[in-house]
Amino acid sequence: MGESGQEVRPRGSRAHETRDRIVDATLQLLAREGYGAITTRRIGEVAGVKYQLVHYYFASMEDLFIEAFRRGAEENLARLAEIADGEASLRRFWKINSDAGASKLMVEFVALAQRHPALRLEIAAYARRFRAAQLAFARAALARESIATDQVPPMVVLLLTTGLAQLEAHDRLIGFTDGHDETRGWIEQWLAANTTPVKE
Amino acid sequence: MGESGQEVRPRGSRAHETRDRIVDATLQLLAREGYGAITTRRIGEVAGVKYQLVHYYFASMEDLFIEAFRRGAEENLARLAEIADGEASLRRFWKINSDAGASKLMVEFVALAQRHPALRLEIAAYARRFRAAQLAFARAALARESIATDQVPPMVVLLLTTGLAQLEAHDRLIGFTDGHDETRGWIEQWLAANTTPVKE
DNA sequence: GTCTATAAAGCGATAGAC
């Protein structure tokens, strides 16, 4: 999930604007300060509205989390579909997986989900869809680059690179990046040696 | 960090037993329910002592977190040293990295660290030591298995496998394991084909 | 739809008896 900048208003001119601001604020706060910073007061502060309005628009915090997660998830799926719309390539695949902001947000939502079962189901359903979509893209990329998928299956490429992106995001949270540059450099080099150039 | 079972008492027979129970309870609670469940009252409940004793033994929650983290970290480093004491092998390396409990605990401590700067420094210092120790072990294993390290550097092997272990732990938190078996199966197969057998 | 006011509960932390 990205930083969730500007997005389309579902319907009408500026209906539910406050509601959107609250959802935006939730995603921003989660991305910037982590789930420990999530309170109605902080959300209201960031959104620029009274915190009681959070309760007016959402019956509970869990409802708010689910709606915020859905927005982030939809943005991610849309971005993946957009990137996958062009020609499949390992380089593009690597680029998708390197979205640090999305990794961070997912970690925070999973932490929140430990205390909100309904959110957990929502996340699991999304994770399954997203992984399947990424897998399809990885498979297409490997095929196009003529890399034998019985030697390195697409799923293995997917989980190893996704894990690496997640690890880097996690390390960075504590200001620790030992080995990141060396590993990314090796991957870039490997891509240069084993793939055919394609515009990114 | 493992499940922190029995550990040595620093000195004396059963001095500071309550203190130890509090630290144990903190690690258990963190591993089982995540950092959102950490309160002095819940800790006291799990430890079987009045929650006010947490304040008697620890000036602040941050102090408690740091002590709990140190215990977990020391256990991890000791376990790594123990495993590394034998002959280096990629299979052993993979085994070390597959400790799901440790991955989970680290995620929780990093989340806590976002609100406790002193804890963050503690974690960063440990992470650096642990990664260096793992890297040395990975390097020795690759050398012993006669795998060219200029083709696949030890650091790359380290971060990819650590990332995978972390990803699996993260997925499991939301009850989602798509691709885990396939990926672990491929790694096992790769190890069988590219390494010489050694007792684990 | 947004405001003020407040309820009900939980939190970390402290004081003082024993």
Add this chain to the structure above:
DNA sequence: GTCTATCGCTTTATAGAC
């Protein structure tokens, strides 16, 4: 070292005026 009691604060959530 452990207990009871409590302070002061923050939290989610609700009630009712406008």
